[in-house]
Amino acid sequence: MALRPGQIAAQRKTAFPPSVDEATRLLILGSLPGDASIKQGEYYAHRGNAFWALMDDILAEDLRALPYALRLKRLRARGVGLWDVIESADRPGSLDSAIRGAELRDLNSFIARLPSLQAIAFNGKAASVHGRRQIGPGGADLTLIDLPSSSGANAMMSREMKIEAWRVLRQWIAQP
Template identity: 35%
Template sequence: MTAPSSPNPSHTGSSVAAREHIVHPFGPLYDGRSRVLILGSFPSPASRGQAFFYGHPRNRFWRVIAAVLGQEVPATIGEKRAFCSANRIALWDVLAQVDIIGASDASIKNPMANDLAPILAAAPIERIFCTGAAAGRYYKRLIEPALGIPAEVLPSTSPANAAMTFERLVHAYAPIADALLRQ
């Protein structure tokens, strides 16, 4: 007699990664001068490990945003914080908690949104940008109806979006510079 097969792939010897329930492990980055809010979907395992945004070494966010603003690429978390403050950039993620497999936005189930109200109350945010289609989709579904503020969706800087060249990303992110450089 054979044992019945388990509905749970982790019990079958399968190499399928398990979905984890994860609560966002760090807070937003902003100050009273922030004018642009840039939202990702949810931090990758690398970002969660660093407790900071866009932490995967192959994520191009910091290179792209520095190029768009004509500045040096910040290397350390301290430099990245100072870069955002000096350029009046706020960073956060659309989602507060998810059930996810690894870093795959496509695997997200049961998303719960972050509350953006404290940022919007404390800072004169003029524009909101989402980095990637998933961030844009979750923002539109979970946050925009309550806030009534649309967000501009930019291409993902993730290494998973390898088809998008660095040059095309810089061009796509130019509206951030326009928003920040406008007086």
């Protein structure tokens, strides 16, 4: 198929492995890593994404000051896991609205292997739509939470409004 002038060809993007362990109580699911994250091999690597600032507030820790591997370790120590609902998809750029041909993860099999899991939080609309479709209306007896996207592309909400919405996650965070 020929591209129109100014149109960017879609590239197949692949998600990261999960960051979870047997003590994961809260699983935060994104849609699919953006280009900056893929390039750096890190969840939420784009400097405009508020994810790490939101987690700093929720955990009352300065995760952003830590190297990436220690950030993930601190999240796991507090019972928080990360993953994405999409395994791979065609997408030019990083916007969820540009995702095409998504190959979804098997969320039900995955969450069945997390014995301490109590809640799943969807980081943004695309994660919620795809995740809820897979998990189904019963939600596997888990609390399902829709969060505003931490992405900088979600400019409809201020960072303060996002922080307020994300604070609901505190009830599933293990104390240090």
